[in-house]
Amino acid sequence: KVLAAFTAAVLVVAGLTATTWKMAQNAADAAQSVAHTHDVLDRLARTRADTLQIEFSTQSYRISGDPARLAERDAAIATRDTSLSSLKRLTADNSRQQERWTRLRAVIDERLSISRHIEQLRKTRGLDAASAYVASAPLKETRERTYGLLREMTNEERRLLQDRSAEQWRERQTMVAAGELVAVLLLTLLAATYVLIRRQLRETGASRRALADSEESLSATLLSIGDGVLATDADGRITRMNAVAEELTGWAFADARGRTVEEVFCIVNEHSREPAEVPVARALATGKIQELANHTVLIARDRSERPISDSAAPIRDVKGRVSGVVLVFRDVTIAHQAQQTIREQNALLEQRVHERTVQLHESDDHLRSVISNAPAMIAYVDALQRYVYVNDQYLERFAPGQTDIAGRTVRDILGEERYRIAAPLIAKVLQGQPQSYDWQPFPGVWQAINYLPKRQDLGQPVGYYVLGTDITERKHAEEKIQSLNTELAQNVRKLELVSRALKTLSAGNRALLRATDEQDLLDSMCRAIAEAGHYQMASVWYRIDDEFRSLRVMAESGHPGGIEALRVMKGSWGD
Structure with missing residues (x-):
């Protein structure tokens, strides 16, 4: 019955396991599809960002001629190509996306x-030629095509993400329902198995109690069945031996029976080769368990040797008197070999640990050398705003002449004026928010500074890293670009004024x-000035040589009150 119940349980568990595995596989496939869609969206976002960076770097190089902008552009191109390949x-399993990708690749290659x-053109013929080509090139059209294709691909992936997320949710709900069903079935099966086992136990209980009396006299031997067991009487003569004891001593029980234990159980010290004391006599004398001394070797009847460990326990009768001794011993050859192997492995491990420690020290020295020679200022500051490590570039810029500033505060090294600028940003990075800013710590010197928090296992910031680069040349280039833009705006304004004057002059000539x-000439001239020159009002006045030095209006255009309102006005050419 128990076997049948066990077989049924195995079959049920196997079926439930297969069903659960299938549903788990479906859920895993759905989760993998969602993760795949997220990966595609991430690659699309990176492609868009790299495209913007390439445009910005190209425009910056066209204006400034700085080769560093080309390096930035080429790095962004390499990153974008990697994203496009991904x-x-x-x-690959979406034909529509593959078709859009082909068109996107073509327009990107065109741009x-x-x-x-x-x-x-910028390298060989200068800014003007490059700018002229930019004006004629289809930059706007290709840009719109590029971002249009990226937008279409993103919308497609978002649609797929929505569908796959819904599928993942359905698979999860199915898993939950299946888990509840499995739990109910297993509980039912366990309950039925428990009832069956309890019934079987009650049936076997009676037969076990019937055997208990007959097994009592053999219990000591059965408990030690895995080792060599040798029993003696009160005089130390052998009365029992098991098969393991016969094998280890080389004596058959028929030959050893009645002999003294010292004759059959011959032991010596492993190192001194002196005879060792058999603990049987002490166990008989003291009535207590006795242990064999360490490093003891048993010499068998055929003179073969093996290391052993043993113990001797007194045998007491129903009245508590010592009626003999049971000697239990075992071959520890394998244990000795294992100990030797452990010692050798420990020695080898210590050697490897030492070698690895040396390698780590060398790696640490190499890392510090790399950081010190990197073309950037690098530092690490703890939560108390004390420097833990700075490289040579940082030390040379903010603490020239000093060999080490570890333990010094940021306020002390930067000084009050510069610390007032950095302090709010330091407070934010110690709250876990990365910070980036440009500043001018010294006259004529610009730096780009990044603060990155370092967190402990629980996520709490315990300090921050400082990464700084010199951007003085970039700032000078930006200032030059700003100056050129201002000058260009002024020239455009002058050109507008000249154009306005030319239009007015041309209209006057036609009049x-x-x-x-x-x-008619005066009226036409006023209209030409107001209309062609885009002035609000124009008027012509004649000088009168009288005692008041009067002025007389002759023509006007654009005045709200007309010429009559101007005639009322009193003016003098002598003012």
Whole structure:
């Protein structure tokens, strides 16, 4: 019955396991699909960001001619190509996305060709030629195509993400329902098995009690069945031996029976080779358990040797008197070999630990050398705003002449004026918020500074890293670009004024040619000035040589009250 119940349980568990595995596999596939879609969206976002960086670097190089912008552009191109390759691989199962990817690759290559041509023109013919080519190149059209394709691919992946997330949710709900069903079935099976086992135990209880009396006299031997067991009487003569004892001593029980234990159980010290004391006599004398001394070797009847460990325990009768001794011993050859192996392995491990420690020290020295020679200022500051480590570049810039500033505060090294600028940002990074800013710590010197928090296992910031680079040349280039933009705006304004004046002059010339008399000429000139020159009002006044030095209006255009309102006005050419 128990076997049948066990078989049924195995079959049920196997079926439930297969079903659960299948549902878990489906859930894992759904989760993998969601993760795959997230990966595609991430690659699309990176491609968009790299495209923006390439455009910005190309434009910066065209304006400033700084080769560093080309390096930034080329790095962004390499990163974008990696993202595009990943996109092609990740969307291999989506024909629509593959078609969009092909068009995206083509337009990106077209824009890259334009960028290379701008670079060549800027290098060989200067800013004007490069700017002229930019004005004629299809930059806007290709940009719109690029971002349009990226947008279409992103929308497609977001749609897929929505569908796959819904599928993942359904699989999860199925898993929950299946788990509840499995739990109910297993509980039912366990309850049925428990009832069956309890019934079987009650049936076997009676037969076990019937055997208990007959097993009592053999219990000591049965308890030691795995080792050599040798029993003696009160005189130390052998009365029992098991098969293991016969094998270890080389004596058959028929030959050893009645002999003294010292004759059969011959032991010596492993190192001194002196005979060792058999603990049987002491156990008989003291009535207590006796242990064999360490490093004891048993010499068998055929003179073979093996290391052993043993113990001797007195045998007492129902009245508590010592009626003999049971000697239990075992072959510890394998244990000795294992101990030797352990010692050798420990020695080897210590050697490897030492070698690894030396390698770690060398690696640490190498890392410090790399950090010290990196073309950037690097430092680590603890939560108390005390320096723990700075590289040579940081030390040379903020603490020249000092060999080490470990333990010094940031306020002490930066000084009050610079610390007032950095303190709010330091407070934020110690709250776990990375910070980046540009500043001018010294006259004529600009730096880009990044603060990155270092967190402990629980996520609490315990300090922050400082990474600084010199951006003085970039700032000078930006200032030059700003100056050129201002100058360009002024020239455009002057050109507008000149154009306005030319338009007014041209309109006046046409009025002069078409006028039939003086008054027609004056009226036409006023209209030309107001309309062609875009002035609010124009008027012509004649000088009167009288005692008041009066002025008389002759023509006007654009005045709200007309010429009559101007005639009311009193003016003097003598003012």
